[in-house]
Amino acid sequence: MVVDLRSDTVTRPSDAMRDAAKNAEVGDDVYRDDPSVNELERRAAEILGKEAGLFVPSGTMGNQVAIRAHTDRGQELLADEHAHVLKWELGAVAQLSSLQTRLLDFGDSGAPTPEQVEGGIVEEGLHEAGTGLFCLENTHNYRGGVAVPKEEIDAAAEVAHEHDVPVHLDGARLFNAAEALSTDAAALAENVDSVMFCLSKGLGAPVGSMLVGDQAFIDRARRVRKLFGGGMRQAGIIAAPGLLALENREHLADDHRRAARIAEDLGQIDGIETTAPDSNIVVADVADTGLNAEEFVGQIEQHGVLAVAFSETTVRFTTNWDVTDDDIEQAIDSVRTAMAET
Numbered sequence: 001m002v003v004d005l006r007s008d009t010v011t012r013p014s015d016a017m018r019d020a021a022k023n024a025e026v027g028d029d030v031y032r033d034d035p036s037v038n039e040l041e042r043r044a045a046e047i048l049g050k051e052a053g054l055f056v057p058s059g060t061m062g063n064q065v066a067i068r069a070h071t072d073r074g075q076e077l078l079a080d081e082h083a084h085v086l087k088w089e090l091g092a093v094a095q096l097s098s099l100q101t102r103l104l105d106f107g108d109s110g111a112p113t114p115e116q117v118e119g120g121i122v123e124e125g126l127h128e129a130g131t132g133l134f135c136l137e138n139t140h141n142y143r144g145g146v147a148v149p150k151e152e153i154d155a156a157a158e159v160a161h162e163h164d165v166p167v168h169l170d171g172a173r174l175f176n177a178a179e180a181l182s183t184d185a186a187a188l189a190e191n192v193d194s195v196m197f198c199l200s201k202g203l204g205a206p207v208g209s210m211l212v213g214d215q216a217f218i219d220r221a222r223r224v225r226k227l228f229g230g231g232m233r234q235a236g237i238i239a240a241p242g243l244l245a246l247e248n249r250e251h252l253a254d255d256h257r258r259a260a261r262i263a264e265d266l267g268q269i270d271g272i273e274t275t276a277p278d279s280n281i282v283v284a285d286v287a288d289t290g291l292n293a294e295e296f297v298g299q300i301e302q303h304g305v306l307a308v309a310f311s312e313t314t315v316r317f318t319t320n321w322d323v324t325d326d327d328i329e330q331a332i333d334s335v336r337t338a339m340a341e342t
């Protein structure tokens with residue numbers, strides 16, 4: 001049997017989610033007629049402590065709709081050099097919002113210092129378009145699923161706000177951050193202006209992400225979503241499983257415990273280096289195995305373990321809803337066998 005640790009997006013919907021899809025009350029959501037979508041948007045906003053929500057087909061669309069809704073052409077987007085919005089969204093900030101970017105090095109903590117933010121903000125002037133948006137990420141994917149504490153988010157956001165720069169939080173895995181920090185997602189989102197989070201990752205929905213913020217922002221975002229081709233019709237079919245996913249947060253603690261186990265055991269294999277993860281993402285440095293990341297991934301795949309090459313020398317393992325303790329044990333044994341054969 002194959003143990004799929006490529007991502008937390010690979011999960012299959014539960015029977016309850018399939019039933020919810022089948023039985024969903026639906027209407028034309030572009031006309032705001034879909035009760036299931038309306039309820040999902042209301043509930044998402046409520047959980048995050050914001051005024052309003054918007055259902056979008058993907059996290060990428062949620063981020064890019066937010067970026068467009070917050071900014072004017074030519075402005076600067078201030079973000080981490082390893083931000084998902086810049087690294088893995090096909091240059092959308094240039095293609096869809098005509099922005100320039102200014103990069104900070106958020107470091108291992110996954111968050112910048114207030115001084116870094118201050119230094120990165122450009123005031124609008126005769127020769128400067130100015131900073132249009134500041135973007136944070138939690139958990140921080142590329143930096144190893146790091147959970148960024150509320151104090152660091154708030155301190156960074158405060159500097160941006162002093163300069164009237166809005167703050168967007170890419171919270172694809174915000175509930176993992178909340179779990180890791182033993183807090184709730186609303187606290188982490190309290191001082192940012194908009195948040196995107198994915199229903200389709202750790203929460204296990206088949207499709208969809210949410211964007212939340214104040215009503216005026218969501219009204220603008222709704223028009224941008226239409227512009228980007230994200231106006232959906234009887235979307236209650238996918239919103240109904242999303243509603244179940246929203247309440248499906250308890251297993252995240254198990255995902256985190258399993259990731260810790262992976263990090264600990266893989267770290268004992270010759271040539272593999274790991275650090276204790278905050279959440280469900282383990283980034284293993286495989287440089288000393290004599291294989292590059294692609295080769296390592298190919299080698300373990302032959303032994304029934306799927307992971308992704310994250311850089312030239314690092315490999316990402318992500319625990320998810322479909323992976324059990326037994327699967328984890330099997331995966332660790334298989335990696336050990338695979339390495340013994342190289």
Ligand SMILES: *Cc1c(COP(=O)(O)O)cnc(C)c1O
Nearest residue numbers: 058059060061084137141170172
């Ligand atoms: C997965 C992810 C996204 C994008 O979500 P998709 O649904 O895959 O488009 C955005 N930001 C982060 C941090 C992610 O991990």
